[in-house]
Amino acid sequence: QKEVEQNSGPLSVPEGAIASLNCTYSDRGSQSFFWYRQYSGKSPELIMFIYSNGDKEDGRFTAQLNKASQYVSLLIRDSQPSDSATYLCAVRASGGSYIPTFGRGTSLIVHP
Amino acid sequence: DAGVIQSPRHEVTEMGQEVTLRCKPISGHNSLFWYRQTMMRGLELLIYFNNNVPIDDSGMPEDRFSAKMPNASFSTLKIQPSEPRDSAVYFCASSLLGQGARTNEKLFFGSGTQLSVL
Secondary structure, three states: OOOEEEOOOOEEEEOOOOEEEEEEEOOOOOOEEEEEEEOOOOOOEEEEEEOOOEEEEEOOEEEEEEOOOOEEEEEEOOOOHHHOEEEEEEEEOOOOOOOEEEOOOEEEEEEO | OOOOEEEOOEEEEOOOOOEEEEEEOOOOOOEEEEEEEEOOOEEEEEEEEEOOEEEEOOOOOOOOEEEEEEEOOEEEEEEOOOOHHHOEEEEEEEEOOOOOOHHHHOOEEOOOEEEEEO
16 A cells, blocks of 8 residues: 655644645556645646655755755745635656555645 | 536435436547545546546446446446445536647536535
8 A cells, every 4th residue: 555644734833934745655656746735616727746856946945855855845834814724735656557645635824 | 517417416316226327428538537535535536438448447436336438429437336434525527638749638617516425
């Protein structure tokens, strides 16, 4: 059973702070890693993906991947109240399947 | 493109009734996923189609659930008979997988169907 684990939260940070969201996965051969954002009552939307060890930056978002330790994280700099949402980590495992496994998500609350 | 279109947005039914959820994927996408989301279990994959063929249905809970994809532009998820524990949000997602660029692994989700079985 391939598992993706996230702390359900909620993670509460003040506006302007850095929010750090973490995700661990069980399949060491996993190939692709994704972060989806889901606002309450809405559908998930991809915000970041990463394939190689290290950091990938896109605006205020940075995804970090450490395959040796089997974790992937998402940093949100200068957090805004509009960032308040649930963040889902998804991992595509090894092998030919393109099916991603989703974690249960971390709820982020950015308070003014 | 209008994105992935799901219908209905909300469905309220009584236990034992048949429920049919519908999905129109993004034109040109070759992969379609049905997910179920609950607070307790998160986002669970029910079934995955590639080029209209079911590839992985290991997530389908039991024989009460069935899914079809008769053509590239339409899929249905049917529950018969429905039970209160089936109450959840059901998402359909599509993608263009296996076409070279890894960016194609992005899933595009529909707005979901909120199902309540009383």
